[in-house]
Amino acid sequence: MFKHPLLGKLLGIGLVAVLLSLLLARIGFLVDERSARQEEAVRSVQRASAGEQTLIGPLLQRQCTEEWTARDDNGKTRTERRTYAVVAPPSVLEVSSQLTTEARYRGLFKVNGYVTQLTLEVQWRDGVGALAAQAEHPGGRLSCQAPTLMLALGDVRGVRAAQVKTVADTANGSTEWVVRPGTGHEIYTQGWHAVAPATAGPLHLNITLELAGTARLALVPVAEDTRWRLQANWPHPSFGGRFLPVEREITPQGFSARWRVSALASSASTEVRKGQALCASPSPSRYAAPGEEGDAPAPTDNCLDTLTVTFIDPVNPYMLSDRAIKYGLLFIGLTFMAVALAEVLGRERIRRVHPIQYALVGLALTLFFLLLLSLSEHLSFAWAYAVASAACVLLLGLYTGHMLGTSRAGLGFGAGMAGLYGLVYLLLNSEQMALVIGSVGLFLALGAVMWLTRRVDWYSAFTPPGRKDPLSPPVE
Incomplete structure (x- = not known):
């Protein structure tokens, strides 16, 4: 037995806190596992339909072969040959697109698909x-x-319809080109092509394209002057790539954005001529986070420049559950501190609390995060948080009332827990203000503890029963 009962109790509570932190870590691993299953659901939908779409072009190209006569060291002649492609990016590329999102599901997991109608005005x-x-x-x-x-x-696989026409003029009128599968390009193999008629002078084309995809849409600014207007019914875009929109408007009904990129600012035209490959894009579910731009990692210098928009879910249940678990130890610490204060401040009116009772309170707090994760897969995150927090507040309020021996203490404890859950919900949904809210909340909590314990004689609290505190003043 400890000579100092309070010290032994503190060690027991510390052991409980360590065990609870291990349990929180295990729940965190479960969140990662469910998040990985969501990513697998995204890949499954992409394999079954169409994945992320990136447009390169349109480009004019021609396959050429050069033959020449060479003489070897013995004086014999031989014919050598090389085959190469000549590629001509457009002078002006103007894209207008209307996009409609289509949610697809794999079990419990939602994947954001879309269908877009594109009109491309292209000039050489x-x-x-x-x-x-x-x-x-x-x-x-x-x-x-x-x-x-x-x-x-x-x-x-996302191409649903494609049409190419020359823009009508007074001399030749409008001509529709025959669209055929395959690009004929060695690097950019996914796509389609059309044989160009033998015409002289400037070329002005109108291309219409109906395209389906998943999660992300991007355009490579291959022209000397590239312009892109996009309207969509998704209210949570994440703009990325090398160039952000020069104009954007986001409303609860959707968003509109406009890009304009000159060849003076982008090397895409030169890199496409060289056959520079696209870099693999990050997984949208991994990098999805509330915000309008800059959420995805920046491309490297060896990638083609792109104008990119990703259709994210601002309330990702796994991301928010993971962020909530990071506040788990804060939950437990503040709750244990509240129980300890009740013991210290109400010795005559409050029952002593055993470390096992601290453990049960901590388990109830930990179970909240498991409830939140499981409910958020079936309900919206707000409702899942409300149900899980209400259940835990009710459980803790009733148990604490019996544990401390007074219903008034239980009501006060439940009200405090409700306030703590409300604070954490603000932290989860206020990413830009989370640090301010958290630091101010902790400062106020510390101030309240210091004020409530300002008259507590801590030496007497740590003095064993029947032993006089050696630092206390002598009794006259």
């Missing part, structure tokens, strides 16, 4: 003349295939 000042090939070897003989128009995509 030199037309197919921009594809003029030149021989690199003396006496080289060139032979080139017919020029084609190609549009590369992130996932060609």
